[in-house]
Structures are given as structure tokens and as C-alpha cells.
Amino acid sequence: MNEIKFIHAADLHLDSPMVGLKHLPKHIFKRLQESTFQALKTLIDKAISSKVDFVILAGDLFDHEDRSIRAQARLRSELERLQSEGISVFIVYGNHDFMGGSWPHLDLPNNVEVFRETVETKTLKTRNGAVVHLYGFSYPSRHVLERKIDDYKRTGNADYHIGILHGNLEGNQEHGNYAPFQLNDLLEKQFDYWALGHIHKRAVLCEEPPIVYPGNLQGRHRKEAEVKGCYLVSLNQANHSLEFIETSDVIWLEKQLDATHMKSFNELYHSCLDLVERVRLDEVGVLLCLKIINVNLDEVTLDDLMKEELLEALQGNEEKEDSFVWTISIQVENQMTYNRDLLAKEDDFYSEMFDMTDNLELLEESLSQLYHHPLARKYLKSLTPEELKQLKQETEWMLLQELLK
Structure with a gap:
């Protein structure tokens, strides 16, 4: 049986608005806005x-159903490059870029096959003669809650059978439970590969046959930290x-610095600078969320004002660097220790305050x-x-x- 080679990617979220990040320096914000295209x-x-035989894009190519002309044009331009090389592309649309609705429509090149709203089979014969059957569907609307996996059926004679599914592994609480499935559902289909999308953290759910979430191509906020990319599959x-394959042009990182043995602000500052240099990457930008623990300096207390000054010092001239490390935030813990039980016994005020902070329902x-704000809720995700x-x-x-200062 002839070998096949393809790229599996998902969740491109082209032209993502990068909500809440306009405070970044202009150069860095523009780089972040371009990062999904890069x-x-x-x-x-x-x-x-x-020299792959084909490319699979497993849903959420666009960030919103009203796909921007800019995003469509950039996607078309890149797919035309594959057309000139004789490389086919297979696309399903997901919950973010579902088929329903209306928008200014740009046609895709002739090398692109888009799956329709019911599960269907598409056939490809590669240059070396291998016959591949690919199975998938595109979302007709944002909320596809039924078990579409039941509609996948292996058909016909082919060397390889590949399933494409933009959906949620049942039990995963971090994403919407769209087109839900269980691992055994996929194994029962006896496909040679499952190209999944929807979950932004990459995961190989099974090695044989490979059942793979590639994650998204580019992190868009601190919850999408570390390197992002796709898989080259043979x-x-x-x-x-x-x-x-790493594709991130800008990477979000969360790092922790233990200041237990640091007695001066100078030591703390230079340790932060050293950390910044350790995470710097060639030709890739880094957005750093820094957490400093066990701070107990002899000379000063690292209050909010000094913390803000430290942040500005670390940012320095980073906005001018192509391989920048821009410190987004500094969180400081353990500057003061306190005994919760003792404080509650000493004063009813503390006891009542602790009761309130323990009440998660009150916080919610x-x-x-x-x-519930009509504008804010569009961009907010529920807290875990x-x-x-x-x-x-x-x-x-x-x-x-x-209170304890």
C-alpha cells in the first residue's frame, strides 16, 4: 500500500480581534493581529x-460567522499556493464559522473540497496511486449538539479512510459540548486516522489508529499558552x-519566579531580567505573564506602585525587538503571611469577610x-x-x- 502524507490543522481563527489587548504597544499589537495569518x-x-498529498483544515478557520473579507482573501491567497503545487485541501466548518448566516462571499480555489452540512465522503487519488476516502461535515449553525459521529460510515474500497470531526470528547468541560463523541465511538469506525478540531490544546487521544487534536495554530490569550501548531502525518x-509543526508567531507564556533567597530589589530585578532572556526565542514574540512567589525583601515592600514600576522596567525597549519578550503582567504572592483561623477568632469582621470570600455563588x-452585558458576553468565556x-x-x-498593612 502506497504511503500518504498530509497536514492536519484546525482552529485557525483567522483575523481574531485579540480582544482586550489594544493596550499593547502598537508594533506588538499589530504583530499579534497578524499572527493568525502568519x-x-x-x-x-x-x-x-x-510535498504533502493534501491538507485537512478541521473547522473554525474563521473567528466569526460573519467572515471578514480580509480573512477570506488571505485564506484564498494561501490556498492558491497549494493549488499551484497540486496539493488538495479538505475543509469542514465548525461552530465559529458555521455555514448558516450571510456574509460577503469569496470563492475558494478549485483544489479545495468543502464538506456540506450532512456527513459525506470525498475521494482523493494521490500522485503515487493511493486512494483515500475522507469523511466529514460542516456545521449548519453554531450549536450542533447531536451525536453526528453516528452518521460516519466507512464506505467503498480505499487504501485509507480518514474521519474529520470538529467536536468535543465527552467529559471535557472547557469547551462547548458540540458534536459530542466518546473515544470508543471513533475506534468502532475502523478508520485509519481521525482528524479532530474544536479543542485548542493539542492531544493525541489514541496512537493506533491515530486520533488527534492538533490544537489551534496561534494562541490568542493567556489561556492558550505555549507553542501552537499542526501535525505532519505519514x-x-x-x-x-x-x-x-510549530506555527506560532507570538507565544503566550506563564512563568513563576521564586524569590525566597532574594533580599534586595536589585536581586529581584536582575533575576527577572535573566528569566526574560531565558524565554526569548528567535524570530518569535513572547507575551509573558510573570508570577513572583515568596517575596520578602529586607529593604522594601513590593507594593502595587513598585510592582508597576518593575513591570515598566522589564518592558523597557522590548517593543522595538522582533524577538520581543513583553511582560504582560506581574502577580506577586506571599508578601505577607496570615493565619486565617486566628484572624477570624480575633475579630468578627474578618470572620464575616472570610465567609463572603468563601461563597463562590456570591462571586458568580x-x-x-x-x-449578561449584551456587548461583553460576546467575548467572554465562562470561568472554570x-x-x-x-x-x-x-x-x-x-x-x-x-487591612493588614
Whole structure:
């Protein structure tokens, strides 16, 4: 059986608005705005240099259903590069770029096959004679809650059978439970590869056959940290290989610095500078969220004002660098220690405050106005239980800092 080679990518979110980041320096914000397109270009470059047979884009190519003309034009331009190399492209649309609705429409090149709203099979014969059947569907609307996996059926004679599914592995609470499936559902289909989309953190759910979430091509906020990319896949009769291809033009990083043995601000500052240099990458920008723990300086207390000055010092001239490391935020923990039980016994005020901060329902109620705002809710994602717990702890710490100074 002849080998096939292809690239599997998903969740491009082209032209993502990068909400809440306009405060960044102009040069860095523009770089971030362009990053989804640069990630796509890197993918196309790799497809051409690797001489792949085809490319799979498994949903959410665009960030919104009203696809911008800019995003459509840039996508078309890159796909035309594949057309000139004789490389086919197979696309399903997901919950962000579903087929319904209306928008200014630009046609895609002739090398592109788009799956329609019901599960269907498309056939490709590669240059070396391998016959591939690909199965998939595009979302007709944003909310596809039914088990579309039940409609996938292996058909006809082919050397390889590949399923494309933009959906959620049941039990995953971080994303909408669209087109849900269980791992065994996929295994029962006896396909040679499952090209998944929807989850932005890459994961190989199964090695044999490969069942793969490639994650998104470019991180857009701090929850999408670390390197992003796609997979270069080779399949033959005996085995397979998966090569992760890095595509991020800007990477979000969260790093922790332990200041236990630092007694002066000078030591702390230079340790921060050293960390910045350690995370710097060639030709890639970094947006750094820094957490400093166990701060107990002899000379000063690292209050909000000094923390802000430290942030500005670390940012320095980074905006002029192509391989910048821009420190987005500094979080400081453990500047003061306190005994919760002792404080609660000493004063009823502290006891009542702790009761309030322990009440997650009260916190959720306080946030509800923001999440129900007609404009804000469009861009906000629900907080996970862990994030709510962290927000509670930060709120309590902020209040105690003011009370115990």
C-alpha cells in the first residue's frame, strides 16, 4: 500500500480581534493581529516543502460567522499556493464559522473540497496511486449538539479512510459540548486516522489508529499558552508518524519566579531580567505573564506602585525587538503571611469577610452583570471552577493586604 502524507490543522481563527489587548504597544499589537495569518503561512510553507498529498483544515478557520473579507482573501491567497503545487485541501466548518448566516462571499480555489452540512465522503487519488476516502461535515449553525459521529460510515474500497470531526470528547468541560463523541465511538469506525478540531490544546487521544487534536495554530490569550501548531502525518501499511509543526508567531507564556533567597530589589530585578532572556526565542514574540512567589525583601515592600514600576522596567525597549519578550503582567504572592483561623477568632469582621470570600455563588452573582452585558458576553468565556477559586483567593489577598498593612 502506497504511503500518504498530509497536514492536519484546525482552529485557525483567522483575523481574531485579540480582544482586550489594544493596550499593547502598537508594533506588538499589530504583530499579534497578524499572527493568525502568519501561522497559516507557516503551515502552507511546510505543506509545500514536505510535498504533502493534501491538507485537512478541521473547522473554525474563521473567528466569526460573519467572515471578514480580509480573512477570506488571505485564506484564498494561501490556498492558491497549494493549488499551484497540486496539493488538495479538505475543509469542514465548525461552530465559529458555521455555514448558516450571510456574509460577503469569496470563492475558494478549485483544489479545495468543502464538506456540506450532512456527513459525506470525498475521494482523493494521490500522485503515487493511493486512494483515500475522507469523511466529514460542516456545521449548519453554531450549536450542533447531536451525536453526528453516528452518521460516519466507512464506505467503498480505499487504501485509507480518514474521519474529520470538529467536536468535543465527552467529559471535557472547557469547551462547548458540540458534536459530542466518546473515544470508543471513533475506534468502532475502523478508520485509519481521525482528524479532530474544536479543542485548542493539542492531544493525541489514541496512537493506533491515530486520533488527534492538533490544537489551534496561534494562541490568542493567556489561556492558550505555549507553542501552537499542526501535525505532519505519514501513513503506510506498516506504521504511521506524527510530526508536530510549530506555527506560532507570538507565544503566550506563564512563568513563576521564586524569590525566597532574594533580599534586595536589585536581586529581584536582575533575576527577572535573566528569566526574560531565558524565554526569548528567535524570530518569535513572547507575551509573558510573570508570577513572583515568596517575596520578602529586607529593604522594601513590593507594593502595587513598585510592582508597576518593575513591570515598566522589564518592558523597557522590548517593543522595538522582533524577538520581543513583553511582560504582560506581574502577580506577586506571599508578601505577607496570615493565619486565617486566628484572624477570624480575633475579630468578627474578618470572620464575616472570610465567609463572603468563601461563597463562590456570591462571586458568580457579582460577575453575572458582566456576563449578561449584551456587548461583553460576546467575548467572554465562562470561568472554570479552578479559575473561580483563584479569583476568590486573589480577592481575599487584596483585601487583607489593605487591612493588614
